[in-house]
Amino acid sequence: MATDACEEHGIHLLDDYKLLNRIFGGLIPYFGSTRNPVDVTGQSDEEKYAKVLRAALASDKIHTILLIYCQAAQSRPRDMARYIIEETKRNPLKPVITVFIGGEESKKAIETLLSSGIPSFPDVGRAVRSLAAYYRWVGYKKELSQKKKLEEFDMNLEKIKNVIRSARIEGRTQLLETESNDICEAAGIKTAVTRFCETVDECLDQAEELGYPVVLKVVSEDIIHKSDVGGVKVDLGSPEELITAYTEIMSNIGRKKPGARIRGMLVSKMVRDGLETIAGISRDPQFGPIVMFGLGGVYVEALKDVSFRVAPLTKLDAHKMVHQIRASRLLYGFRGEKRRDISAIIDVLLRLGQLSTKVEDIVEMDLNPLLVLPKGGGCIAVDTRITITKEAKP
Numbered sequence: 281m282a283t284d285a286c287e288e289h290g291i292h293l294l295d296d297y298k299l300l301n302r303i304f305g306g307l308i309p310y311f312g313s314t315r316n317p318v319d320v321t322g323q324s325d326e327e328k329y330a331k332v333l334r335a336a337l338a339s340d341k342i343h344t345i346l347l348i349y350c351q352a353a354q355s356r357p358r359d360m361a362r363y364i365i366e367e368t369k370r371n372p373l374k375p376v377i378t379v380f381i382g383g384e385e386s387k388k389a390i391e392t393l394l395s396s397g398i399p400s401f402p403d404v405g406r407a408v409r410s411l412a413a414y415y416r417w418v419g420y421k422k423e424l425s426q427k428k429k430l431e432e433f434d435m436n437l438e439k440i441k442n443v444i445r446s447a448r449i450e451g452r453t454q455l456l457e458t459e460s461n462d463i464c465e466a467a468g469i470k471t472a473v474t475r476f477c478e479t480v481d482e483c484l485d486q487a488e489e490l491g492y493p494v495v496l497k498v499v500s501e502d503i504i505h506k507s508d509v510g511g512v513k514v515d516l517g518s519p520e521e522l523i524t525a526y527t528e529i530m531s532n533i534g535r536k537k538p539g540a541r542i543r544g545m546l547v548s549k550m551v552r553d554g555l556e557t558i559a560g561i562s563r564d565p566q567f568g569p570i571v572m573f574g575l576g577g578v579y580v581e582a583l584k585d586v587s588f589r590v591a592p593l594t595k596l597d598a599h600k601m602v603h604q605i606r607a608s609r610l611l612y613g614f615r616g617e618k619r620r621d622i623s624a625i626i627d628v629l630l631r632l633g634q635l636s637t638k639v640e641d642i643v644e645m646d647l648n649p650l651l652v653l654p655k656g657g658g659c660i661a662v663d664t665r666i667t668i669t670k671e672a673k674p
C-alpha cells in the first residue's frame with residue numbers, strides 16, 4: 281500500500297537490492313525482507329527496529345525514511361517512539377516520517393513523536409502525501425535559490441535597439457528576415473548566413489561567396505508563409521540549380537499569389553543534418569514574457585507538443601522545458617538517429633528569456649525552424665520572425 285502511494289506521488293523507492301541487503305541483511309529475521317519496502321516483521325522488538333533505523337540513518341544512499349509501525353505483541357508503541365527519538369538525534373538532518381497504526385497507545389506515541397519534531401501519522405496515505413509535499417517544497421526552494429543566480433549573457437543591446445528603431449521609422453512592426461537574423465546574432469543565437477539579393481545575378485554572386493549548397497527564399501510583404509506558395513527551395517548545389525530554383529519560385533508565385541510585391545530573394549547557406557525544432561517568445565497579459573519550445577513539423581502543428589515558461593528562465597527551467605515535451609526522446613538519438621546538442625537548445629532558450637525581459641519592444645519572436653545539430657554542433661535558426669510594438673518601449 282505504501283509502495284503504491286509512493287509511486288502515485290512520484291516518490292522514488294531505493295531499488296538497489298544488493299545495497300539494501302548489505303545494509304539490512306544481518307538485522308532482519310530470515311522471513312522478513314531487505315527489499316524495499318524493508319520488512320522488519322512483527323516478531324522484532326523495539327531494539328531490533330532501532331538497529332534497522334540506525335543503519336538506514338547511517339547510509340548516505342538513503343535520503344528519507346518512512347517508518348511504518350503496527351502495534352504488535354513483541355513491542356510497545358511508547359518504547360518504540362522513545363527509540364526513534366533517540367536514533368534520529370544522531371542524524372537530525374535526514375527526514376524520518378513515521379506511521380503508527382494501532383490503538384490508544386499508538387495515538388499517544390504519535391503525540392510524543394510530534395512533540396519531538398518528528399512527523400507522525402496514523403495512516404500511510406497521509407504520510408506519503410506529506411512526504412510528496414515536502415519533496416515539492418524542497419524542489420521549489422532549489423529553484424528559488426537558482427533564480428537568484430540567473431546567468432547573464434552578453435548581448436549587443438545597442439545593435440538590437442537600432443534594428444528595431446529603423447524598422448519603426450519605416451512604419452513596420454514586422455521585421456524583415458534579415459533584420460530578425462541580425463537581432464538573433466546580437467543576442468548570441470546563431471542564424472544561417474543569409475544575404476538579400478534583388479536580381480538573379482546578385483543571387484549567383486552571393487551564392488558563390490557563401491559556398492554551395494544554398495537555400496533560396498522569396499522576400500515579400502504580401503507572402504506570410506513562403507513555402508505554402510512554393511517560395512522556398514533548399515539544397516541547391518550549383519549555379520544551374522540556383523537559376524532553375526529562381527525561375528520556379530517566380531512562376532509559383534505568379535500562379536499562387538499573383539500581384540504579390542516581390543522585394544527580392546534571400547540566399548542562405550544550407551544547414552545539413554539538423555533536427556527541426558521551434559523556439560520563440562510571446563507575451564501574456566497576466567504573466568508577461570513567455571518562452572516556448574517544441575519539436576518542429578507535425579509535432580507542433582498536429583500534436584501541439586510544446587512547452588512554455590515565464591521569463592526569465594533558470595537553467596533548470598530551460599532543462600525542464602526540453603524534457604517536458606512528449607517527443608523529447610527524439611533528441612537523444614532515437615532508433616539509431618544521432619544524439620542532438622541539447623545544451624545548445626538550453627542556451628538558446630535562456631537567451632530568449634533574457635532578450636524578452638531586456639527588450640520589451642519584441643512582441644513576438646519565432647525561430648521556426650531552429651535546427652539542432654548533433655551533439656557539440658550547436659543550433660542554427662534558419663527561419664526567424666520578429667514582431668515589434670508600434671511605440672518604442674523604454
Ligand SMILES: Nc1ncnc2c1ncn2[C@@H]1O[C@H](COP(=O)(O)OP(=O)(O)OP(=O)(O)O)[C@@H](O)[C@H]1O
Binds near residue numbers: 506552
Ligand atoms: N538555411 C537552411 N538550411 C536548411 N534548411 C532550411 C534552410 N532554410 C530553410 N530550410 C528548410 O526549408 C523550410 C522552409 O523555410 P522557411 O521556414 O524559411 O519558410 P516557411 O516556414 O515557409 O516560411 P514562413 O516561416 O514564413 O512560413 C524550413 O522549415 C527548413 O526545413
Ligand SMILES: [Mg+2]
Binds near residue numbers: 648649663
Ligand atoms: Mg519557417
